[in-house]
Amino acid sequence: MTRIKAVKQKAILDVAESLGYSFRRLSGQIFEHPDHDSFRIFADTNTFKWFSRDIQGDVIDFVQLVAGVTFKEAVSYLETGDFEQAKLIEETYQPFQYYLHEELFQQARTYLKDIRGLSDQTINSFGRQGLLAQATYQAESVLVFKSYDHNGILQAASLQGLVKNEEKHDRGYLKKITKGSHGHVGISFDIGNPKRLIFCESVIDMMSYYQLHQKQLSDVRLVSMEGLKLSVIAYQILRLAAEEQGKLAFLDTVKPSRHSHYLQAIQETTTFFQTHSNALTLAVDYDDAGREFCQKLSDKGLPISQDLPPLQGLETKSDWNDIVKQQSELSLSDFIQTAQAQVNKNHPPPKRVRSLEL
Numbered sequence: 001m002t003r004i005k006a007v008k009q010k011a012i013l014d015v016a017e018s019l020g021y022s023f024r025r026l027s028g029q030i031f032e033h034p035d036h037d038s039f040r041i042f043a044d045t046n047t048f049k050w051f052s053r054d055i056q057g058d059v060i061d062f063v064q065l066v067a068g069v070t071f072k073e074a075v076s077y078l079e080t081g082d083f084e085q086a087k088l089i090e091e092t093y094q095p096f097q098y099y100l101h102e103e104l105f106q107q108a109r110t111y112l113k114d115i116r117g118l119s120d121q122t123i124n125s126f127g128r129q130g131l132l133a134q135a136t137y138q139a140e141s142v143l144v145f146k147s148y149d150h151n152g153i154l155q156a157a158s159l160q161g162l163v164k165n166e167e168k169h170d171r172g173y174l175k176k177i178t179k180g181s182h183g184h185v186g187i188s189f190d191i192g193n194p195k196r197l198i199f200c201e202s203v204i205d206m207m208s209y210y211q212l213h214q215k216q217l218s219d220v221r222l223v224s225m226e227g228l229k230l231s232v233i234a235y236q237i238l239r240l241a242a243e244e245q246g247k248l249a250f251l252d253t254v255k256p257s258r259h260s261h262y263l264q265a266i267q268e269t270t271t272f273f274q275t276h277s278n279a280l281t282l283a284v285d286y287d288d289a290g291r292e293f294c295q296k297l298s299d300k301g302l303p304i305s306q307d308l309p310p311l312q313g314l315e316t317k318s319d320w321n322d323i324v325k326q327q328s329e330l331s332l333s334d335f336i337q338t339a340q341a342q343v344n345k346n347h348p349p350p351k352r353v354r355s356l357e358l
Contacts, residue, residue, distance in 0.1 A: 003075075003079075004060075004075065007059070007060060007075050007078045007079060008046070008058050008059055008060060009046070009085050009086050010059050010078045010081070010083040010084075010085070010086065011043075011046065011059075011083055011084040011085060011086040012041055012043070012046050012047070012048060012058075012059045012062055012086065013031060013041060013043055014083045014084045015059055015062065015063060015078065015081070015083055016041065016062070016066070018081060018083070019063070019066050019067060021033065021034065021066065022034060023041050026040070028044075029042060029043040029044035030042060030043075031043060036050065036052070038050060038051040038052040038053075039051075039052075043086070044087075046058065046059055046086040047059075048061075048062050050065075054227075054228055054229055054230050054231075054293070054296075059078065059086075060074050060075060060078065061074075063077055063078060093255075094180060096154060096155050096156060096157075096180050096181060096182055097180055098154055098157060098178075099178075100133075100135035100136065100137060100142075100144060100157070100178070101135060101136050102133050102134065102135045102144075103134045103135060103136060103141065104134065105127070105132065105133065105134045106134070107134060107141050107162050108132065108133075108134040108141075108142075108143040108162060109123060111143060111160075111162045112143070112207075116204055116207075116208075116321055116324070116325070117208075117321070117324045117325040117327070117328035117329075118204075118207055118208065118211060118324065119211060122207050122210060122211045122214075123207075125189075125210070126189060126203075126207055126210075129189055129190065130146060130148070131145060131146050131187060131189060131203070132144065132145065132146070133146065134162075135159075137159055137174070137176070140161060140162075140163070140174060141162050141163070142159040142160060142161055142162060142174060143159070143160040143161075143162060144157050144158070144159060144160075145157065145158040145159075145160070145187050145203040145224070146187065147181070147182075147185050147186060147187045147188075148185070148188070149182075149185050149251075150239045150242070150243070150248050150251050151248075151252075155181070155182040155185045156177065156178070156181030156182050156183060156185060156187075156226075157177075157178045157181060158175075158176070158177050158178070158181075158187070158203065158226055159174060159175070159176045159177070159178060160173060160174070160175060160204075161173035161174030161175065177226065182256065183226060183229065183231070183232070184229070184231040184232055184234075184235050184256045184259065185232070185235060186199075186223045186224055186225050186226065186229070186232035186235065186236060187203050187206070187223070187224040187226065188221050188222065188223045188224075188236070189206060189210065189221070189222045189223075190220075190221050190222075191217050191218060191219065191220050191221070191222070192218050192219040192220070193219050194219060194220055194221035194240065194243070195219045195220070195240075195244075195276075195279070196219070196220050196221070196240075196276070196278055196279045196280070196281065197220070197221050197223055197233075197236055197237065197240060197279060197280055197281065198220055198221070198222050198223065198281040198282075198283050198307070199223050199224075199225055199232070199233060199236075199280075199281070199282050199283065199284065200222065200223070200224050200225070200283050200284065200320065201224070201225060201226075201227060201228060201284050201285055201290070201319070202224055202226065202319075203224045203226075204321050205224070205283070205285070205319050205320040205321055206222050206223070206224045206320075208319075208320040208321040208323065208324040209222065209283050209320045210222060211324055212320065212323060212324060212327075221236070221240070223236050228284065228289060228290070228293040230260060230296075230297070231256070231259060231260065233263075233280070233297070233302075234259040234260045234262070234263040235256070235259050237263055237266070237279070237280070238251060238254070238259055238262055238263065238266075239251060240279065241266060241272055267300075267301055267302070273302070273303050277303050278305060279303075280297075280302060280303060280304045280305065281304070281305045281306070281307050282294050282297070282304055282305070282306050282307070282308075283307045283308070283309075283320065284308065285308070285309070285317060285318065285319040286308040286309050286310070286311060286317055286318040286319070287316075287317035287318075288317075290308065291308075294306050309322065309323050310323070312326060
């Protein structure tokens with residue numbers, strides 16, 4: 001066993017305790033940071049993930065992050081400390097199970113048009129690629145966004161409630177990723193023969209971006225990360241490279257946890273990004289999280305382009321659906337003004353006749 005391999009088998013929970021952090025058990029082998037509920041340790045794989053920051057890794061990465069030390073210092077700390085050995089469970093892949101009962105796509109269409117400002121043309125375009133459905137979830141009608149992998153197999157589904165209920169849902173509407181979803185795939189929409197990728201934070205934003213830019217879009221794949229996920233970017237870049245080389249079957253041999261390592265290998269050992277300098281565009285939200293994510297990818301040496309939505313008025317953040325809704329409001333206002341002008345032209349008000357007082 002190599003030195004690094006031996007170090008990686010030090011129990012991450014034991015190491016966390018030695019650094020002054022007592023992670024509390026959430027369920028089974030999942031433990032939560034005492035101060036950050038999106039910072040989880042997975043004892044069965046001896047790994048961690050900080051979901052809100054999209055940071056993940058093994059026990060060495062954990063020590064580097066928490067203690068603020070170098071790789072060499074982290075390895076030395078683990079070698080000299082008295083830590084238990086982790087009892088690892090081999091990573092297994094469970095096929096995604098889609099269990100929702102689908103309904104006629106009526107209420108969902110109304111929601112997308114009236115609440116989100118999307119056109120029938122946009123809705124139909126995404127519907128034709130099988131990305132949209134209406135279904136029932138816990139007696140509530142929901143809009144379903146479907147995620148398909150490179151083989152066209154359904155791998156995940158995200159749910160969007162159609163009726164606002166602020167008492168029941170923190171954000172007004174139900175928002176949920178279905179159990180067992182493989183979130184590294186993302187939800188993708190192809191235009192032509194994709195040669196580049198544009199990433200958005202949500203399907204609604206992706207549809208909005210398409211509606212605003214469709215005349216300029218050709219041979220591109222739009223991808224919703226369902227958040228800000230490097231794992232989705234890694235998978236989709238590997239997919240694009242494999243498609244170009246006619247080697248899609250290669251992706252079937254790579255575990256999702258290894259995608260980021262293969263992406264790094266592409267950066268360091270191939271000319272892919274030199275010959276595809278415009279392959280990666282981030283059309284994420286204009287807010288602190290979106291800008292930080294862009295900076296993180298730049299720091300990793302990825303050649304990204306940014307296409308962020310413009311700010312509206314005095315607002316400090318914006319997303320692409322905000323722009324669509326604003327344009328819809330302006331279009332409605334223009335329509336009303338034009339209609340009123342036409343009415344006045346065809347039926348001018350009667351002229352007022354001033355009567356003379358005797």
